[in-house]
Amino acid sequence: MTEASPQPFTKQQVRDSFNKAAETYDTFAIVQREVCKRLLERLDYIKVAPQMILDIGAGTGQGTQGLALQYPDAHIISMDIAENMLLKNRDKIQTQSTLAKKVKNFFKEKQMVQFVCADAEQLPFADASMDMIFSSLTIQWCPDLTKLFNEFRRVLKPGGLLMFTTLGTQTLHELRASWAEVSDKIHVNHFADMHDIGDALYNVQVENPVMDNETIVLNYQSIKQILIELKAVGAHNQNVGREKALTGKSRLQAMYKAYEKFRTEEGYPVTYDVLYGHAWNPKTPMQKTQSDSQQQHTSISLAQLKSTLGSRERS
Amino acid sequence: MDKKLLDILACPVCKGELNYDKENNELICDKDKLAFPIRDDIPVMLESEARTLETK
Ligand SMILES: [Zn+2]
Numbered sequence: 001m002t003e004a005s006p007q008p009f010t011k012q013q014v015r016d017s018f019n020k021a022a023e024t025y026d027t028f029a030i031v032q033r034e035v036c037k038r039l040l041e042r043l044d045y046i047k048v049a050p051q052m053i054l055d056i057g058a059g060t061g062q063g064t065q066g067l068a069l070q071y072p073d074a075h076i077i078s079m080d081i082a083e084n085m086l087l088k089n090r091d092k093i094q095t096q097s098t099l100a101k102k103v104k105n106f107f108k109e110k111q112m113v114q115f116v117c118a119d120a121e122q123l124p125f126a127d128a129s130m131d132m133i134f135s136s137l138t139i140q141w142c143p144d145l146t147k148l149f150n151e152f153r154r155v156l157k158p159g160g161l162l163m164f165t166t167l168g169t170q171t172l173h174e175l176r177a178s179w180a181e182v183s184d185k186i187h188v189n190h191f192a193d194m195h196d197i198g199d200a201l202y203n204v205q206v207e208n209p210v211m212d213n214e215t216i217v218l219n220y221q222s223i224k225q226i227l228i229e230l231k232a233v234g235a236h237n238q239n240v241g242r243e244k245a246l247t248g249k250s251r252l253q254a255m256y257k258a259y260e261k262f263r264t265e266e267g268y269p270v271t272y273d274v275l276y277g278h279a280w281n282p283k284t285p286m287q288k289t290q291s292d293s294q295q296q297h298t299s300i301s302l303a304q305l306k307s308t309l310g311s312r313e314r315s
Numbered sequence: 316m317d318k319k320l321l322d323i324l325a326c327p328v329c330k331g332e333l334n335y336d337k338e339n340n341e342l343i344c345d346k347d348k349l350a351f352p353i354r355d356d357i358p359v360m361l362e363s364e365a366r367t368l369e370t371k
Contacts, residue, residue, distance in 0.1 A: 124360035
C-alpha cells in the first residue's frame with residue numbers, strides 16, 4: 001500500500017470489529033499468538049532495561065503479559081482501540097496476579113500494568129514518554145505508515161526502541177484471488193509491502209531499522225471455517241467498498257469453487273506473510289520531517305549554540 | 316485517576332496536558348474543549364468518543 005492510496009476502511013469499523021471479537025479472539029487467534037510469541041522471543045537478544053513500555057494493539061494481553069515477565073520492573077501501558085479487548089486483557093492479568101501470590105516469581109505483586117483505549121495514529125501520550133513501543137499485528141490497520149511512525153517517534157524517548165510485527169502483501173492471497181475471480185469488489189484487506197514499511201521507517205529517520213519476513217501457512221478442512229475464524233479474530237474484511245448485499249449464496253459458492261485450486265493434501269491453505277521490524281529512536285532530538293513542514297525548525301541545544309558562537313569569536 | 320498515568324497521558328489531538336475532572340470522571344483538554352470519558356477505569360482517548368465542551 002502506498003501512502004497516497006485512499007483509506008480502505010475506517011477506524012470505527014476496525015474498532016467495532018475488534019469490540020465484537022473480544023469473546024472469541026483467544027480461541028481462534030492462532031497466528032496472532034504465534035507471531036506475538038516470536039516477537040517476544042526476539043527481546044531476549046536485545047539488551048534493554050525499559051522503565052516505560054507501550055504495548056500498542058495489545059488486544060487480549062499476550063504481549064503485555066510477556067513484557068511484564070521479561071521486564072518485571074517496568075511500567076507497562078496496554079493500549080488497544082477496542083475497550084472490550086482491554087477488559088478481557090485486564091481480567092486475565094488480574095487472574096495471573098492472584099496466582100502470583102501463590103506462585104512466586106510470576107507477576108510481582110505490584111507489577112504496574114495500566115490500560116488505555118486509543119488509536120495508534122493518535123497516541124494520547126506525552127512526547128518522549130516511552131522507552132519501548134511493542135506492537136504485534138496491529139499496524140496493518142493503519143494506512144498512513146509515515147504518520148504512524150512519526151507518532152511513534154514522538155512518544156519514544158531518545159534512544160527508545162520500537163519492536164513490531166505486521167502483515168505483508170501475500171497475506172490471505174488465496175482468499176483474495178478466489179474472491180477476485182467472482183467479484184469486482186474488495187473482499188480481502190490490502191496489506192503493505194515490506195519495502196513500503198522500510199521506506200516509511202526511512203522517512204521518519206529512525207536509526208538502524210531492521211526488517212525481515214516469514215511465511216506461516218495454516219491448513220483448514222473447509223473454506224467456511226476460514227471465514228468463521230477470520231471473523232472470530234476481528235480480521236475479516238474491513239473495506240468500505242465491500243458489497244452491501246453481502247455475497248449472495250451463489251457468489252459465495254463460486255468463491256469456494258475458485259478456492260479449490262489451492263487445495264492440497266493437507267487442506268485449504270491460508271497464508272500469513274508476517275513482517276518483523278525493529279528500529280531505534282535517535283538519541284539526538286527529533287528533526288521535523290517533511291510532513292510536519294508547517295513548523296519546520298531545527299532544534300539546537302543552548303550548549304551547541306554557545307559552542308558555535310564561541311568558536312566564531314575565536315576565529 | 317492514577318497520578319502516574321495522568322502524568323504521561325496527553326490529548327490525542329493537540330498532545331497537550333489533560334486535567335482530570337473528578338466530578339464527571341473525565342479527562343479534559345482545555346485547548347480543544349474535549350472531555351474524554353473514563354469507562355471501567357479505562358481512559359477512552361478517542362476523539363470520536365469525546366464529549367465537546369461548550370465554550371463559555
Ligand atoms: Zn487537545
